[in-house]
Amino acid sequence: xxxxxxxxxxxxxxxxxxxxxxxxxxxxxxxxxxxxxxxxxxxxxxxxxxxxxxxxxxxxxxxxxxxxxxxxxxxxxxxxxxxxxxxxxxxxxxxxxxxxxxxxxxxxxxxxxxxxxxxxxxxxxxxxxxxxxxxxxxxxxxxxxxxxxxxxxxxxxxxxxxxxxxxxxxxxxxxxxxxxxxxxxxxxxxxxxxxxxxxxxxxxxxxxxxxxxxxxxxxxxxxxxxxxxxxxxxxxxxxxxxxxxxxxxxxxxxxxxxxxxxxxxxxxxxxxxxxxxxxxxxxxxxxxxxxxxxxxxxxxxxxxxxxxxxxxxxxxxxxxxxxxxxxxxxxxxxxxxxxxxxxxxxxxxxxxxxxxxxxxxxxxxxxxxxxx
Numbered sequence: 001x002x003x004x005x006x007x008x009x010x011x012x013x014x015x016x017x018x019x020x021x022x023x024x025x026x027x028x029x030x031x032x033x034x035x036x037x038x039x040x041x042x043x044x045x046x047x048x049x050x051x052x053x054x055x056x057x058x059x060x061x062x063x064x065x066x067x068x069x070x071x072x073x074x075x076x077x078x079x080x081x082x083x084x085x086x087x088x089x090x091x092x093x094x095x096x097x098x099x100x101x102x103x104x105x106x107x108x109x110x111x112x113x114x115x116x117x118x119x120x121x122x123x124x125x126x127x128x129x130x131x132x133x134x135x136x137x138x139x140x141x142x143x144x145x146x147x148x149x150x151x152x153x154x155x156x157x158x159x160x161x162x163x164x165x166x167x168x169x170x171x172x173x174x175x176x177x178x179x180x181x182x183x184x185x186x187x188x189x190x191x192x193x194x195x196x197x198x199x200x201x202x203x204x205x206x207x208x209x210x211x212x213x214x215x216x217x218x219x220x221x222x223x224x225x226x227x228x229x230x231x232x233x234x235x236x237x238x239x240x241x242x243x244x245x246x247x248x249x250x251x252x253x254x255x256x257x258x259x260x261x262x263x264x265x266x267x268x269x270x271x272x273x274x275x276x277x278x279x280x281x282x283x284x285x286x287x288x289x290x291x292x293x294x295x296x297x298x299x300x301x302x303x304x305x306x307x308x309x310x311x312x313x314x315x316x317x318x319x320x321x322x323x324x325x326x327x328x329x330x331x332x333x334x335x336x337x338x339x340x341x342x343x344x345x346x347x348x349x350x351x352x353x354x355x356x357x358x359x360x361x362x363x364x365x366x367x368x369x370x371x372x
Contacts, residue, residue, distance in 0.1 A: 015101035015213045017041030017200050018130075020121055023082070023114025024049065025137065025189075026107035027056050032193040034058035040204025044096055046121075048085045048113045049074040061096055065089050065117060075112035079149055082116020093124050101213065102203070103130040104196045105161070110139040110146030115153045122160035131217050134164045135192045138322070141170045154225075154323055163223035163316055167191055167251045191251065195228060198266045198312060202298035209278065211298035219262035219294045223316030225323055227252040234308045239277045242311040243284040254318040260289050261317025265297035270306030273299075281311055289315065
């Protein structure tokens with residue numbers, strides 16, 4: 001085989017990647033991905049809201065879903081209308097996803113368009129034989145009705161998606177709690193976008209350590225619910241810091257990290273990152289998930305983060321109380337040792353002060369109740 005023939009073979013064997021943004025949130029995330037210059041994949045923006053869709057100028061293809069049903073006005077937060085709208089475009093969807101090997105479906109669940117349309121797109125992906133990965137965010141805990149819609153959507157995806165990567169907006173408090181609401185939500189978009197872009201880049205473009213499509217399929221296929229953890233470190237122990245943070249703050253409540261079926265590790269560092277550091281990061285993660293069956297990892301050099309290391313760990317096949325409906329018992333808060341003594345002294349001072357107050361007889365008391 002000549003060099004020219006080999007290069008031609010490499011080009012034709014490279015997996016075809018398609019990223020679909022569904023609904024308002026999904027389309028916004030694909031805009032973030034496009035701004036970061038996704039290579040090796042195409043972007044489709046699909047929505048029932050014509051006005052919002054008209055702003056998706058960076059997408060390779062736009063789809064107005066349910067033009068007859070919704071008339072470009074959106075679907076009013078009703079997922080069932082989003083489903084019917086997507087079915088109206090079934091032929092267009094199949095054409096847009098034709099020849100796709102790796103399909104990312106991106107959406108914010110809990111509304112109408114994305115929540116209702118994503119199972120339809122996932123079904124087409126499964127029918128075409130693509131490795132189909134849903135990357136979704138779920139609403140804050142206080143949004144009970146929207147969270148219930150999101151739960152039902154995830155359950156409906158279980159039969160058609162190979163893996164469902166879920167980010168819970170409520171968990172953002174642990175990584176972006178001090179940011180304004182708009183900026184915190186942008187963090188969620190960036191996390192989903194970074195996951196999609198990192199995987200696509202390391203499969204289709206030369207990296208320090210490339211991900212192989214066949215290995216990716218082995219880890220993500222039939223992977224069920226997946227959780228992302230991300231960490232960053234600097235200094236002499238930057239790898240240890242990044243790994244510890246990635247595993248200690250997964251962006252979805254999961255029952256037990258150690259029971260994950262598969263692990264996907266993506267490591268990014270500056271030009272000073274060594275292969276030894278990459279290996280150490282992988283080994284440390286493996287120590288935390290000893291029962292996992294499959295592990296793949298990739299690494300990429302990014303000159304913009306010189307001196308630092310960023311680790312993204314995707315745990316597949318995890319059990320999530322949110323999906324199963326289990327009520328997770330909250331652990332009592334652990335008070336740091338350095339504040340225990342001052343706190344105890346303050347409480348003792350309050351008790352002494354209370355004992356020194358003159359005792360008075362209560363002559364009147366008012367009782368307030370919310371009961372009717």
